[in-house]
Amino acid sequence: MRRRACQPPRLRLALHAATPGRPAAEGHGPQPESRILALHLPWLATEVLRVPGPVLAWRMEGNRRLVVAADSAAMGLGVRPGQALGDAHAAAPTVAAHPEAPETAAARLQELALWALRIAPLAAPDPPDGLLVNIAGTDALTGGEDRTMRRAVAGLARLGHAARAAVAGTASAAMALARCGVEGRVPAGMEAAALAELPLHALPLEAKTIIGLQRLGLHRIGDVLAQPRAPLARRFGAGLSLALDRATGAAPEPFRSIRPLPDRQAALDFEEPLITRTAIDHAVEHLLGRLCAGLAEEGRGLRRLVLRAHRTDGGVQEQAIGTGLASRDPGHLLRLLGPRLERLAPGFGFDRITLMAEDTEPLAAAQAGLGGEDAEAALAALLDRVLQRLPAWRLRPRESHWPERAVERVDPLAAVAPVGSWSARPRPLRLLRRPEQLEAMALLPDDPPVRIRWRGRWVAVRNAEGPERLEPEWWRDRPDRTVRDYYRVEMPDGRRLWVCRSGGPGSARWFLHGLLP
Known part of the structure; x- marks a missing residue:
């Protein structure tokens, strides 16, 4: 009988009551040694094309069309990356050829990195065709590293992606092993021995560095590790030493997870x-x-x-x-x-x-x-x-004599510390979002206006006082910003306005900036 959906679901794994691998500084015991699961997707460039049968991807390099990726079926027919497209068609005419889609592959890799968060809380894409998962401390939850690798490969296969998996103490070593087809686990501290027989291109080295090492007769990672480090660093730069130290665990390697580690x-x-x-x-x-x-x-x-x-x-x-x-x-x-x-x-x-x-x-x-x-x-x-449906905030005073900067929005429950007033004169409780332009007449250049034209008609001013001159804040304003003179103006109907003259008397523009109580 089919179980009803509202009944409690059956569990396949124990609940993750605490985040594995939490640093000791947060009071959760010592941090376990790093263990990185690397997943290499060798056919990602062709899998994202969604084309059945043998398929290859090509791109233009200069005036030539070169094969950049081929699926396993196409490679079985003799197609190889780097081959001219015409040669590939001559060797395997039944293989479908499509332009590469690097943006699609990169987007799919990001999606798969999010999917990999089901394996452990820290996962990251390793372009162009790799995934890294920090599985340190997850053995009790997943049943061991071997089972974790099998489940990861099987999960990717269900999503339509073939994968190779390797686990090591460093991300560089794990990914180098996976990309070279050496699947399995490397015990902690044995990364150098596991990498010894791999070619140099397994590490993230520049092409000119690899060519230079090969000219010296160094073709494998173990050959380079056996050499004195100082002469190599002088000849090839610090990048070579850093790549070797990160791969072997002698230097720390940053892990940039696609999502932060939750508390x-x-x-x-x-x-x-x-x-x-x-x-x-x-x-x-x-x-x-x-x-x-x-x-x-x-x-x-x-x-x-x-x-x-x-x-x-x-x-x-x-x-x-x-x-x-x-x-x-x-x-x-x-x-x-x-x-x-x-x-x-x-x-x-x-x-x-x-x-x-x-x-x-x-x-x-x-x-x-x-x-x-x-x-x-x-x-x-x-x-x-309320915040789940509507924006909400509170205003907090800020030390600025420029009116629109005198307050700032903060969280509704944020603490608000009092600040000293920049002006002893009253100011509007609320400024207009967009000041309204006015016309004004004054008897003398700095005198308050005697008449203003507001909203299409001239009105005589009953009372007025000012000016209150505000200079620009030189530490944050542009150099050409003009001074402002503010006046408190009372209209015949009793309304009190806060008007501003921007610029000198000869080139001034008048604005209504706020309403006084």
Whole structure:
């Protein structure tokens, strides 16, 4: 009998209660040694063409058409990258030839990097045809590195991509092994021995460096590693030494993940993909409970929550919410996520959902009966719900005597420290978004106006005072900015205006900049 979608989903993996590989500085024990899974997609350039049968991709180089990629079937017929297109057609006339699509391949590689986040929280594309995943500390969750490699290769195969996998302690070593077809695991500290028999082009070296090394009789990585490093560095530059040290683990290698490492995450895999909103809501509610429980154990609350949903076709969708104050209330977070869940398009279903606390801060346990704290929390919860539908902010004073710079927008719950007033004279509570141009008549150059023309008619001024001269802020304004003279003007009907004269008396322009109370 088919199980109803609203029932709790069956789990294939244990929930990721904590992010693996968290640095020791955050209080989660020592950081494990680096273990990088490299996935090489040798046929990516032809797979993105979506053409059945033997196929090759070509591009123009000068006035020649050269083969840049060929699938396994085409290579079995004698087609090779670098071959002239005419020679390829002569050797294998049945192979379909298409112009290469580097933008399509690059976009697909980015999509696959997002897909790889289901393997571990840190993943990165390695152009033009590689993926890197930091799987340090994930053995307890995935069943070991061998199983992780098999699952990654099988998952890519379901998406229509052939892959080769290798695991090593450095990204350069793992990718070099995968691109050379040496699949498997390299024990920690054995990267130099594993790389010894590989050709020089397996490392990210410049072509002129490889040619120069080969002229010296050094054709393999092991040949270069056996040489004294100082003479090589003097002849070929520091790039060669850095590439060797990064590959062997002697120098650290940056890992630029496509998404930042969350402070904490919780994930569920489903044997039967989730399609209905009821099933998705149930899964998210379950994950929120576990995530918030873990945050409570650490004494932290989240400020930014990201939901990542993986579809069975490899697509990845993300929705994020923020909170004004740190929170770990599952009910409140679920209400905030509700409108975002409406935007999800499950297609054939989600087979994995992950919730990530990307920004957390300390949050002490709440004490009941404290009215001030309860009121602040209630206000924060209300603003969080409003911000999911409407923009909201508060104004904060800023130290500037230029009127439009005197305040700035900040978060509604941001602290506002008082600043000293730049002017003792009253100013409008609100300035016009776009000042209205006026015409004015004054008896003397710096006297207040006696008549103004506003909105098509001349009006006599009952009372006026000024000027209040404001000089440009030389440390942030352009040199040709003119001074301003402001006047407080009272109209016959009682309205009080804040008008401005921009420029000197001979070339002045008048504007209405605000309404006085």
